[in-house]
Amino acid sequence: MNAQALERYRELPVPDTTEEHWRFTDLRGFDPDSFTANGAASVARPESMLEIDVAGAAYVGEAGIEIERAPDGITFEPLDQAHKRLGELVGWRDDKFAAHNAAAWEHGLLVHVPKGVELDRPLYVRVANAVEGGSLFWRLLVIAEEGSRFSLVEEYASGSPTLAGYSNAVVELFVEQAAKLEYVSLQNLSQETWHFASHHGRVERDAELDWVTGAFGSKKGKVRIQNDLAGPGATSRVTGAYFADSDQHLDYDTFQEHMAPDTESDFAFKGALRDTATAVWRGMIRVERDAQKTNAYQECRNLMLSPTTHAVPIPGLEILANDVRCTHGATVSRVDREQLFYLMARGLPRAEAERLIVRGFFQDVLDRIELEPVRAAVESALEARIPQS
Secondary structure: OOHHHHHHHHHOOOOOOOOHHHOOOOOOOOOHHHOEOOOOOOOOOOOOOOOOOOOEEEEEEOOEEEEEEOOOOOEEEEOOOOOOOOOOOOOOOOOHHHHHHHHHOOEEEEEEEOOOOEOOOOEEEEEEEOOOOEEEEEEEEEEEOOOOEEEEEEEEEEOOOOOEEEEEEEEEEEEOOOOEEEEEEEEEOOOEEEEEEEEEEEEOOOOEEEEEEEEOOOOEEEEEEEEEEOOOOOEEEEEEEEEEOOOOEEEEEEEEEEOOOOOEEEEEEEEEEOOOOEEEEEEEEEEOOOOOOOEEEEEEEEEEOOOOOEEEEEEEEEEOOOOOEEEEEEEEEEOOHHHHHHHHHOOOOHHHHHHHHHHHHHHHHHHOOOOHHHHHHHHHHHHHHOOOO
8 A cells, every 4th residue: 555645645635627627527426435445256257348369368356466378578467566667657646546546556467578579469458347336446557668569458347237336547558669559448347337547658769559449338437548759750549439328428638748859649539429428528739849840630529329418529739849730620410411311211210320320430440440359349339339229
C-alpha cells in the first residue's frame, strides 16, 4: 500500500460537474469506498470477446494474476511495485482515481520486449472483475525496446452481465527508438460497473504506436488516453469504436502531445448510441514550440439511433509552433433518411436497412485495425448491439 497515495486519495474529493473536464459526467451516487477491496477465491475467466492465437497469456482477477504462458526471450511477469519506470507517465497527485489506483493496486503485469525482438503472435491479458460489489485495481507497464515489434491485447470483462463493481486501471506504454507496438484495449464490462482508467504512451524517435480501443460495456466513469510524441519521426495512431445503449455513459479524455519535430498523430473515434445512452469526448492536440513539421488529426463522429441519446464531442487545438498541419472534426448525426429510403425502396425491412447503415458507418474505423481477430471481435460486438427490429 502506497501510504502517500492513499493520503492524497482521501484528500481529493470525488470530481463534480463544476470541474471543466467533468462538466458532462455527473458522479453523484458513486462512492468508491463502498466497494470491497481486492480479494476472491480464484482468478476468474469469463467468456472472451476474442478468438485469437497468442504467444503469451495472463489472467487477472481479484485473487491475483495467473501467467498461463510466455514466450522465451521476453519479460511477461507480475509487475513489481518497486519497478523504476512505474508511475513515470501517470501521476497521482492531482487525480483522485489515479491516486486510488496508486494506493490500492496489487495485481499488475510487466511486459518488456528486448531490443530487436519481433513476435509473430500477440500477447494477451484479460482483466476480470467477478466479485459482486467488488473493486479491481489494475496496472500494466509495457516497455518496447529499440527496434522491437509486437502486439498486446488487453481485455476488460465482468463475471456476469449484471455484476456491480468498480474498475480502476492505469496503463503506461514506453515505445523506444524505431520500435513498433500495437496495443489493443477492449472494454466489455457489465453495465453495472463503474470504470475509470488512465492510459499513457510515450513514443520515441522513429517509433510507432498503433492503438485500438473499443468500449461496449460499463455504467459510467472516465477513460483518459494520452500519446506523447517525444522523438523526431515518432508516429501514433489511435482508432476507437464504441456502442452504448440503455442508460450507459461513456466519457473519453484524449490528448495528443507533440513534443518533437516531424511527428505525426492520427486519432479517429466513432460511436453509436441508442436508448438514453450518452457519450462524451474531449480531445486536445498540443504542439510544443519546437515541434515543427507536426502533422496531427483528430475526429470523433457519433451516430444517434434514438431521439433520447446525447453526445458531446469537444475537439481542441493548442499550437505553439508555426509550421504545422493540424485538423480536427466532430459530428453528431442521425440515420440518414435518404439512405434509409433508398434501401427500403429496394425491399429491405426498416430494421435491416438501419443495420446496413450502421455497419457502413463503422467500416472505415474497422479497416484501420490491423489484427484480424481484433477486427472481427469489434465487428461482432457492434453487430450484437444493433437493434434486431
